[in-house]
Each structure stands twice: as C-alpha cells, then as structure tokens.
Amino acid sequence: MQKLAIIGGGISGVSLAYLVQQQFDVTLFESQDYLGGNNCSAEVEDGHKVPMGVIIYPSRGLFENTLSYAEKFGLQCRPAQLPHIFCNNREVKYRSYSGSGHFLRDIMDVAYLNFGIKSQTASHDKTIDDLIAKTRLSRECVDYLLAPFAALYLSVPYSAIFGLPLSTVAGWWSTYCHPFHLMSSFSFIDGGNHRLVDGFIDRTRMTTRLNSEVTKISRDSDAVLVRFAEQQERFDRVVFAIRPDEALSLLEDPTNTELRILGQIDTNTLVSTLHRRPYDCENGDITLNLYGDERGSTHMVTTWGNRKCFGFDLKEEVYTSLHQADEEPIDSSDILAQRTFKVPVQTANTASVAGQLDRLNAESDRIYYCGSYFCPSFYHEDGINSAIALSEMLQDT
Numbered sequence: 111m112q113k114l115a116i117i118g119g120g121i122s123g124v125s126l127a128y129l130v131q132q133q134f135d136v137t138l139f140e141s142q143d144y145l146g147g148n149n150c151s152a153e154v155e156d157g158h159k160v161p162m163g164v165i166i167y168p169s170r171g172l173f174e175n176t177l178s179y180a181e182k183f184g185l186q187c188r189p190a191q192l193p194h195i196f197c198n199n200r201e202v203k204y205r206s207y208s209g210s211g212h213f214l215r216d217i218m219d220v221a222y223l224n225f226g227i228k229s230q231t232a233s234h235d236k237t238i239d240d241l242i243a244k245t246r247l248s249r250e251c252v253d254y255l256l257a258p259f260a261a262l263y264l265s266v267p268y269s270a271i272f273g274l275p276l277s278t279v280a281g282w283w284s285t286y287c288h289p290f291h292l293m294s295s296f297s298f299i300d301g302g303n304h305r306l307v308d309g310f311i312d313r314t315r316m317t318t319r320l321n322s323e324v325t326k327i328s329r330d331s332d333a334v335l336v337r338f339a340e341q342q343e344r345f346d347r348v349v350f351a352i353r354p355d356e357a358l359s360l361l362e363d364p365t366n367t368e369l370r371i372l373g374q375i376d377t378n379t380l381v382s383t384l385h386r387r388p389y390d391c392e393n394g395d396i397t398l399n400l401y402g403d404e405r406g407s408t409h410m411v412t413t414w415g416n417r418k419c420f421g422f423d424l425k426e427e428v429y430t431s432l433h434q435a436d437e438e439p440i441d442s443s444d445i446l447a448q449r450t451f452k453v454p455v456q457t458a459n460t461a462s463v464a465g466q467l468d469r470l471n472a473e474s475d476r477i478y479y480c481g482s483y484f485c486p487s488f489y490h491e492d493g494i495n496s497a498i499a500l501s502e503m504l505q506d507t
C-alpha cells in the first residue's frame with residue numbers, strides 16, 4: 111500500500127483521510143494539539159463545549175455533504191432562528207423581524223436584494239455604491255443589513271465592504287441568503303461542529319501526529335520527504351490541506367504552477383472570544399456592533415449568546431464575540447477561551463487561487479492540495495467537496 115501524508119487536520123484533511131483510508135496508508139500531521147482546525151470548541155463547564163469557529167450552514171441544499179455526513183454519523187441538525195440586531199455606537203439601527211418603519215421602502219429593498227442582486231454577480235468593476243446609484247435600494251438597507259452581514263460572512267472589516275467588487279457581495283448574497291430572511295436560512299449541528307470532526311476520526315484508520323508542525327517538504331526521485339519536529343519521513347504522496355501561502359512556504363522546490371498559484375491569497379486575522387458578560391449584546395441575540403464613523407469604521411464586534419441562539423445546555427449564558435485582531439473588546443478577567451484565525455479575504459487575488467485547484471492537482475508532481483482555502487466562499491462544505499474531488503482523482507492515479 112502506498113504511503114500518503116496529509117498536512118493539516120481541519121475538516122478538509124480529516125474528511126480526506128476518511129475517504130482514502132482503504133487505498134493508502136495514511137499519516138495525518140497536525141501542528142496543534144487537537145484535530146478540527148477551525149472546527150474547534152472550548153470546554154466552558156463540566157463536559158460542555160461551545161464552538162469557537164464554524165457553527166452554521168445555509169439550509170438551502172448547498173451543504174449537502176456536510177449534512178449527509180452529519181446524518182450518517184447520527185448527529186442532529188436543527189434549523190436556527192437567529193434574531194439579529196445592528197447597532198452603530200450602541201444605537202440600534204436595524205432589528206430583524208421589526209423592520210425599519212418604512213413599509214414600502216422595506217418591501218422594495220427586500221425585492222431588490224432577493225431578485226435584482228443576482229444580475230450583479232458579474233459586476234467586477236463596480237462597488238456597492240453603484241447599486242445605490244443605479245437602483246432603488248436604500249442606503250439604510252446597504253449600511254445596516256447588507257454591509258454588516260457581508261463583513262461578518264466574508265470575514266473582512268466593515269469599511270472594506272464598500273471597496274469590494276460588487277460581484278463578490280452580490281454572489282455571496284444570492285448564493286447563501288434566504289429569499290425572505292437572512293438569518294432564518296441557516297441550520298447547525300446540535301452540540302457543535304467538533305462532533306462532525308469526531309465522526310470522521312472515529313471511522314478512520316490512520317496514524318495521527320498531533321503537535322507535529324511540518325516545516326519542510328521536498329521531492330526526491332522516488333519519494334516526498336516530510337520534515338517535522340526534527341524528524342524526517344518518506345511518503346509516496348503528500349496532500350496539503352492548509353492555507354495555500356503556508357503550503358508554498360514549506361515547499362523546498364515548488365513547480366512553476368505552484369509558485370504562480372499558491373502565493374496569491376490575501377488574508378485577514380480574526381479573533382473569537384468566549385466570555386460570560388454580555389457587553390453590548392442585546393438579549394443574547396446576534397448583535398453586530400459597529401463603533402466609530404459608520405462607513406469609515408473597521409471596528410465591528412459581533413456577539414451572540416450560545417444558550418439563546420443555539421440551545422446549548424449551559425447553567426449560565428456563554429457569549430461568543432468575533433472581532434478584528436487589533437481590537438480587544440472583552441475584559442481580560444472575563445475571557446473563558448480565545449482563538450485567532452487567519453482567513454482569506456475575498457479580493458481578486460484570492461479569487462484567482464479559487465478555481466485553479468484542479469489545474470494545480472493535475473500538474474503537480476506527487477504533491478496535491480485540498481481545502482476550503484482553494485474555494486471561492488471558504489465555507490465548510492467547500493473543504494469536504496474538495497476532499498471528495500481529490501479522493502476521486504487519487505483513485506484514478
């Protein structure tokens with residue numbers, strides 16, 4: 111049996127290991143002390159874990175593989191009813207379910223967002239402001255609904271949304287948002303997403319190396335050498351299931367295709383904090399708080415209660431706050447757990463990496479790639495889909 115090394119134990123690496131275990135002798139390398147990558151949870155009370163990263167899925171048939179594996183592993187998926195509030199400098203500007211008080215304008219906004227925005231998915235040289243200039247979409251709808259949620263889901267600062275290509279925002283909205291209400295369109299795995307990762311691990315025969323950061327990969331005439339923790343191991347093939355720029359930095363002799371594609375991605379650093387005090391979170395509902403001058407502001411903190419929004423069985427509410435790395439909105443004495451994530455930003459550079467995965471794998475010499483980072487939306491399902499596609503390709507080679 112050929113030896114295959116998978117670098118990266120996030121959902122992409124773990125699902126790939128599950129899929130190719132019959133065909134290869136698999137070793138999974140993970141630099142941290144747990145498997146799951148962004149699918150991580152922290153224990154906040156005896157035996158009760160709360161997610162720090164991935165939580166929700168659109169319930170529109172877009173996450174078929176995530177949901178079908180959850181079902182296969184006996185996990186419950188529940189629709190999320192997530193009331194949300196947008197505030198600027200603590201003043202409520204938008205509250206879901208209650209509307210703005212301008213009935214006709216709200217109807218026009220909803221109609222445009224749901225049906226008109228689709229036609230903007232090819233508008234690479236326009237921005238959100240062109241939408242307002244050209245259509246009847248209200249500025250309030252853009253500033254208080256579209257922009258904050260796009261900032262949250264596309265992992266960029268609020269102010270950056272106004273400079274993004276309109277195609278990026280329009281593509282995200284028309285693919286992932288529900289025709290009639292943004293937040294009723296999602297579901298989640300009961301108890302947290304780490305359970306899905308555990309489902310794969312429990313059913314996979316492999317060697318797992320935790321706390322094993324890979325530091326160099328080189329090809330020689332008949333093997334690929336993996337260096338980690340001052341050791342070296344030979345493999346027939348290697349798969350990177352990590353960020354493309356990190357993969358490039360580990361390659362001793364990248365091919366021209368690898369050099370051209372892998373270095374392109376732009377990233378942003380986000381922090382997820384679990385805490386007990388609500389700060390500016392209203393009622394435990396998802397509250398997006400923007401601080402500072404509206405459109406110029408990068409400072410937005412999104413906070414929700416895990417008991418309120420996801421039914422976690424906790425004695426006391428535990429809040430999650432997501433924010434940019436240069437902000438510290440939570441009192442240090444109140445922090446239960448904190449994690450930092452580097453995520454792709456949806457720029458033209460990043461988009462050029464996405465879509466070249468097949469080419470990269472077809473042209474690459476014994477080293478292959480998979481993961482959400484290579485896909486346009488950076489969603490969980492993208493990671494599993496890319497693992498499925500690669501497992502099929504490996505079967506044919």
Ligand SMILES: Cc1cc2nc3c(=O)[nH]c(=O)nc-3n(C[C@H](O)[C@H](O)[C@H](O)COP(=O)(O)OP(=O)(O)OC[C@H]3O[C@@H](n4cnc5c(N)ncnc54)[C@H](O)[C@@H]3O)c2cc1C
Nearest residue numbers: 118120121122141147148164165166324481482488489490
């Ligand atoms: C805060 C946050 C919330 C999110 N919420 C959602 C959500 O609700 N729904 C959704 O669909 N998507 C969500 N996403 C996106 C989702 O996390 C990703 O699409 C997906 O989880 C990425 O999985 P992955 O396996 O490709 O990468 P990762 O999860 O990043 O896994 C890569 C792994 O490789 C390891 N690694 C890196 N370098 C090395 C090395 N040199 N040697 C060994 N190991 C290494 C890392 O430690 C990590 O464990 C969220 C992302 C973040 C950051």
